[in-house]
Amino acid sequence: MKIGSNDACWCGSQKKYKKCHMAFDDRIKTICMANHKIISPDIEMIKTKEQLDGIRKAGEINTIILDTVEAHVKEGVSTGELNRIVEEKTRELGGIPAPLNYEGYPKSVCISINDVVCHGIPDEKTILRSGDIVNVDCTTIYNGYYGDASRMYMIGDVDPRAKELVEVTKFALEEAVRLAQPWTPMGDFAHRIFEISVEHGFSVVQNIGGHGCGVDFHEDPWVAHIGVPGTGHLIVPGMSFTIEPMINLGGPENYTDEDDGWTVRTEDGSLSAQWEHHLIITENGNEIISR
Numbered sequence: 395m396k397i398g399s400n401d402a403c404w405c406g407s408q409k410k411y412k413k414c415h416m417a418f419d420d421r422i423k424t425i426c427m428a429n430h431k432i433i434s435p436d437i438e439m440i441k442t443k444e445q446l447d448g449i450r451k452a453g454e455i456n457t458i459i460l461d462t463v464e465a466h467v468k469e470g471v472s473t474g475e476l477n478r479i480v481e482e483k484t485r486e487l488g489g490i491p492a493p494l495n496y497e498g499y500p501k502s503v504c505i506s507i508n509d510v511v512c513h514g515i516p517d518e519k520t521i522l523r524s525g526d527i528v529n530v531d532c533t534t535i536y537n538g539y540y541g542d543a544s545r546m547y548m549i550g551d552v553d554p555r556a557k558e559l560v561e562v563t564k565f566a567l568e569e570a571v572r573l574a575q576p577w578t579p580m581g582d583f584a585h586r587i588f589e590i591s592v593e594h595g596f597s598v599v600q601n602i603g604g605h606g607c608g609v610d611f612h613e614d615p616w617v618a619h620i621g622v623p624g625t626g627h628l629i630v631p632g633m634s635f636t637i638e639p640m641i642n643l644g645g646p647e648n649y650t651d652e653d654d655g656w657t658v659r660t661e662d663g664s665l666s667a668q669w670e671h672h673l674i675i676t677e678n679g680n681e682i683i684s685r
């Protein structure tokens with residue numbers, strides 16, 4: 395269905411289309427016409443100002459929760475204890491931990507140690523030990539909106555190659571954020587993550603990606619962490635998505651634990667690191683709304 399230039403804009407602004415998103419849509423069309431490997435974003439991927447304000451606030455709260463739990467990430471603490479801290483802080487701030495009961499997930503945070511790629515389930519028996527590398531992944535629902543981010547920690551004395559993995563994964567994310575610019579395709583930043591990873595002899599997990607995020611936990615588009623420059627979804631102002639590369643010391647293959655249905659481990663037992671930022675795309679660049 396085509397909107398006439400004097401019809402109301404699809405974004406709900408009540409303005410005429412020609413005074414609102416018409417030039418924006420034309421710009422998308424022109425880019426996608428010139429390069430058929432660039433995919434046009436769907437309307438649901440472009441958030442209203444009101445939605446963006448809500449998502450920003452949820453992101454801020456999520457970052458506070460990560461800061462709070464961070465102070466307790468130390469040798470000897472159980473992941474169950476860290477889960478309790480996330481749960482309590484989230485409720486205190488008036489939020490809801492998004493993981494809890496999400497598709498049957500049993501806890502309020504994901505904590506992934508060493509060869510666990512992601513979705514590690516916290517429990518009282520799992521204790522952080524010197525030498526561990528650990529990802530803490532928090533997602534918060536606040537006033538109906540979602541903020542999602544994760545960080546890595548190195549516990550005590552960590553092997554130099556493990557440290558390199560953690561630091562390179564962080565650098566790969568920072569580079570991806572730098573390249574996640576409006577009017578460029580996602581393949582540009584995805585390729586950069588892959589390139590950095592290869593330079594260090596690491597591999598990038600391919601079957602799990604980032605995602606649109608904000609009005610729901612996991613929205614379109616799916617965000618790949620490997621890719622070809624000049625291809626993939628076009629990034630445009632108003633989008634809200636995560637970039638969350640998982641990089642392995644060995645091969646990229648991984649499997650999900652059959653017993654708990656969640657824990658993802660590297661096939662070869664090698665270490666895996668992940669950092670996640672939640673971004674909003676603006677007219678001139680991006681904002682990291684949770685980190």
Ligand code: MF3
Nearest residue numbers: 493496499504513531533542
């Ligand atoms: N926070 C994770 C992500 O970055 C998703 C966790 S889903 C859960 O997408 F159910 F395991 F919590």
Ligand code: CO
Nearest residue numbers: 531542543670
């Ligand atoms: Co996350």
Ligand code: CO
Nearest residue numbers: 542636638670
């Ligand atoms: Co995410």
